[in-house]
Amino acid sequence: MNGGRSATLTGAWRFASLASFRTEGFPLIATSILGVLIFVAVFADVLAPHDPEVGRLGERFRPPVWQQGGSEKFLLGTDHLGRDVLSRLIFGARISIVVGFTAVIFAGVLGTGLGILSGFLGGWVDQVVMRVTDAWLALPALTFAIFLAAVVGPSAMNIVIILGLAYWTRYARVIRGEVLSLKERDFVRLAIVAGCSKRTIMKRHILPNVLNSAIVLGTLMLGVVVVTEAALSFLGVGVPPPKPAWGLMLADGKKGMMAGYWWLTVLPGCCIMVMVLSANLLGDWLRVKLDPQLRQL
Amino acid sequence: MTAPPLLELRTLSTHYVSARGTRVVRAVDDVSLSLEAGSTLGIVGESGSGKTTLALTILRLLPPAARIMSGEILFEGEDLRTKSDVEMRRIRGRRIAMILQDPMASLNPLFTIGDQVAEPLRVHEGAGRGGAWSRAKELLKAVRISAPEARVREYPHQMSGGMRQRIVGAIAISCSPRLLIADEPTTSLDLTIQAQYLNLLRDLQRQYELALIFITHNLGIVAKMCDQVAVMYAGRLVEWGPVTHIFDAPAHPYTRALLESIPRMGDSRQRLTAIEGQPPDLAAPPPGCAFHPRCPQAMAQCREEAPPETALAPRHTVRCWLSVPVPAQSAPVR
Numbered sequence: 001m002n003g004g005r006s007a008t009l010t011g012a013w014r015f016a017s018l019a020s021f022r023t024e025g026f027p028l029i030a031t032s033i034l035g036v037l038i039f040v041a042v043f044a045d046v047l048a049p050h051d052p053e054v055g056r057l058g059e060r061f062r063p064p065v066w067q068q069g070g071s072e073k074f075l076l077g078t079d080h081l082g083r084d085v086l087s088r089l090i091f092g093a094r095i096s097i098v099v100g101f102t103a104v105i106f107a108g109v110l111g112t113g114l115g116i117l118s119g120f121l122g123g124w125v126d127q128v129v130m131r132v133t134d135a136w137l138a139l140p141a142l143t144f145a146i147f148l149a150a151v152v153g154p155s156a157m158n159i160v161i162i163l164g165l166a167y168w169t170r171y172a173r174v175i176r177g178e179v180l181s182l183k184e185r186d187f188v189r190l191a192i193v194a195g196c197s198k199r200t201i202m203k204r205h206i207l208p209n210v211l212n213s214a215i216v217l218g219t220l221m222l223g224v225v226v227v228t229e230a231a232l233s234f235l236g237v238g239v240p241p242p243k244p245a246w247g248l249m250l251a252d253g254k255k256g257m258m259a260g261y262w263w264l265t266v267l268p269g270c271c272i273m274v275m276v277l278s279a280n281l282l283g284d285w286l287r288v289k290l291d292p293q294l295r296q297l
Numbered sequence: 298m299t300a301p302p303l304l305e306l307r308t309l310s311t312h313y314v315s316a317r318g319t320r321v322v323r324a325v326d327d328v329s330l331s332l333e334a335g336s337t338l339g340i341v342g343e344s345g346s347g348k349t350t351l352a353l354t355i356l357r358l359l360p361p362a363a364r365i366m367s368g369e370i371l372f373e374g375e376d377l378r379t380k381s382d383v384e385m386r387r388i389r390g391r392r393i394a395m396i397l398q399d400p401m402a403s404l405n406p407l408f409t410i411g412d413q414v415a416e417p418l419r420v421h422e423g424a425g426r427g428g429a430w431s432r433a434k435e436l437l438k439a440v441r442i443s444a445p446e447a448r449v450r451e452y453p454h455q456m457s458g459g460m461r462q463r464i465v466g467a468i469a470i471s472c473s474p475r476l477l478i479a480d481e482p483t484t485s486l487d488l489t490i491q492a493q494y495l496n497l498l499r500d501l502q503r504q505y506e507l508a509l510i511f512i513t514h515n516l517g518i519v520a521k522m523c524d525q526v527a528v529m530y531a532g533r534l535v536e537w538g539p540v541t542h543i544f545d546a547p548a549h550p551y552t553r554a555l556l557e558s559i560p561r562m563g564d565s566r567q568r569l570t571a572i573e574g575q576p577p578d579l580a581a582p583p584p585g586c587a588f589h590p591r592c593p594q595a596m597a598q599c600r601e602e603a604p605p606e607t608a609l610a611p612r613h614t615v616r617c618w619l620s621v622p623v624p625a626q627s628a629p630v631r
Binding site: 189197 | 358468
């Protein structure tokens, strides 16, 4: 069992044995969708047929191409300002992915760092970090994010910071727990006996061993963060218009729902859903894959 | 014998104190012994008799609840109790190394063997990566790992149990320490590997002039490996002296009982001799000698007063009323 565990950890650490990742229940579709979204986000400038922020008032509320009145110029129709929905969705993917990934990484670095300090040092550091975490978790993340956004004002950069601050506590909790058990492992005790300083031990022995969990948690958090970003944008405290964030498109489109302009809400809604679903499927799989205890069931 | 001993413990006591100070466990109580450079001391005793706490006391790596109450830990003539944390860190791994109870789990699964053997060198001697690695290869050769060139690049899970253990040994000797403390290093190994490992340790000891402290409950290992043996019972050193003396003529009833409980080949006894009763609760030890409830030779005096440490020979002490020279009036038996 010990051997199996170390084999997994080593494999994941080096990422050299990617071949073994392609086995049992690998969420190929979810990963492909995420891959496509990332590709689209990277090459948005090339792929988008129109400028996402400039509308033509003569072309307002055009339906998608397959409906009556649709035009091949605007494959997925246009919005209330005559902006191309497809182009906006493509650039929206860029915003969602950039904001999502940076926020997850920011929260991850903050939470993992504090979690390791808290778990390894114990004592008053642990008390302070964990009580702050408890208090933080008592606040509803979305309310907290709205409050922060109202204070600092809307911008993509601020959203990343806000989301990071709203979600670091989850990492801190999980990582602290891992560190507590790692601390009792003999290789950490051996490092202490060998005279390594606490900093060396945290850097060389603890951090690499919790990275797996941090990565899994990050993948699962990606979905949550994307939804929160969309919600903030929807509520008008997220990415400021006229930037084409999916949440913002939902907000703009909701007035047209009853008038039959369904594509303005359904399409960005689907994009959010598909992205979150893919991230969660991948995260679930990674969690099982990297957790030897679950894997052996 | 003219040079001062490498390690000398003088009336050392370590107690575990509960948060409110209401419960005090005397895990190590008034222990005195000394160890010459290059010699081997075996510490034996039942589980919970304070063997590991004694080792951790020497390294000053006690858990927060434990406190060194009194005594001195003289290592190379300096009292380790007066050292700062930073100074202790320089001593650990460099002057005093330790092998833990389960060397199988002592390796970090995420790093190569080379990195782990090189770690103390880099921490203590500021060696560069390249230099530390080539030294690591030599160390692996010293602990008889075949093909060290290839092995340094491998990970712990690619090694067998015996190899991992030898690697832990290599890490322990990497900075050429003067003293190596081995806390039950062979309990997790099967017998043939145990013998190999013990031979290896002995060879390393000769080669590097290491002093060894061997914590074990296996008296066979003590007989094979050690020059001196210290028998602990309920936190106290009940008998300490040369292995040859103690195995031939144990002075303390507990030592005698321990020796009698070893099964031997061709033993005609139907049952193994066990020591009756349980080891005492260290938070509430019996009055007098802690061993008296289980001692076949207990006397009235044993229940009232703890026996003093008595020297039987220059380096052989025992804590038992039976060995105390009897004063004028004869002690009542039983």
